[in-house]
Amino acid sequence: xxxxxxxxxxxxVYEVAKQIPAGRVTSYGxxxxxxxxxxxxxxxxxxxxxxxxxDGIPAHRVVNxxxxxxxxxxxxxxxxxxxxxxEEGVKVKELQIENFKEIFWNPLKELNHKSY
DNA sequence: GTGATGACGGACA
DNA sequence: TTGTCCGCCATCA
Numbered sequence: 001x002x003x004x005x006x007x008x009x010x011x012x013v014y015e016v017a018k019q020i021p022a023g024r025v026t027s028y029g030x031x032x033x034x035x036x037x038x039x040x041x042x043x044x045x046x047x048x049x050x051x052x053x054x055d056g057i058p059a060h061r062v063v064n065x066x067x068x069x070x071x072x073x074x075x076x077x078x079x080x081x082x083x084x085x086x087e088e089g090v091k092v093k094e095l096q097i098e099n100f101k102e103i104f105w106n107p108l109k110e111l112n113h114k115s116y
Numbered sequence: 117g118t119g120a121t122g123a124c125g126g127a128c129a
Numbered sequence: 130t131t132g133t134c135c136g137c138c139a140t141c142a
Contacts, residue, residue, distance in 0.1 A: 009138060028124050032137085038125070040137040045123035047139090064124060071123030 009035065013047035014054065016107045020061045023089040024105035025097060027065050034107040049074055060084040067100025 012035045020026055028044040037043075044062075048071060051057030060081040064070045072081035072095055082092045091098040 029126090032124080037137060039135090040139095041124035041126095042122055042136090043124090043138045048123060050140095059123080062123080065126095069123090074123055 009037075009040065009043055010047045010050060013044050014051055014057055016111070017048070017051060017058060017062060018056050019107070019111065020058055020105055022058075022061075024103050025061050025063055025067070025085070025090060025100065026105045026107060027063060027067075029065050030104075030106055030108065031062070034111065045071060058084075061088075061105075063097060063100070067097040067104075069095040069097075 013031055016026075016031050016034060028041040028048075029038055032038050032041040032044045035044075048057070048059040048062055051059050052074065059071065060069075060075065062071070069081045069085075069092070072079065075081045079095070082095055085092050085097070090103055097103070
């Protein structure tokens with residue numbers, strides 16, 4: 001069973017991405033950092049690419065450190081990603097989130113709270 | 117089996 | 130200050 005899809009990294013990314021609340025956004029680095037490998041941010045984006053074919057993975061809520069929809073190029077149309085965010089209440093200007101820091105969702109903080 | 121790339125991020129010159 | 134290079138894990142050629 002070594003050839004299973006249980007790569008580890010991907011699954012973690014999916015878990016975090018699926019927990020992103022609507023109207024919020026996060027960055028690849030934040031997720032990668034949450035996984036324990038801040039420099040593996042590239043891998044996070046790669047996982048998102050695979051997540052496209054999965055349901056429940058709001059990849060449009062994941063942007064780069066600049067708050068720019070870098071991955072919109074991988075989406076269906078041209079500005080589908082931007083529209084999706086705006087539909088959730090996220091202010092996006094030219095593929096760039098204006099109040100990125102205001103709606104930024106930190107997995108390290110939110111998932112680490114676990115104070116229920 | 118090896119080499120290069122990828123939806124990023126940080127460090128260095 | 131800006132520009133360039135490296136690293137990370139996985140997938141594709």
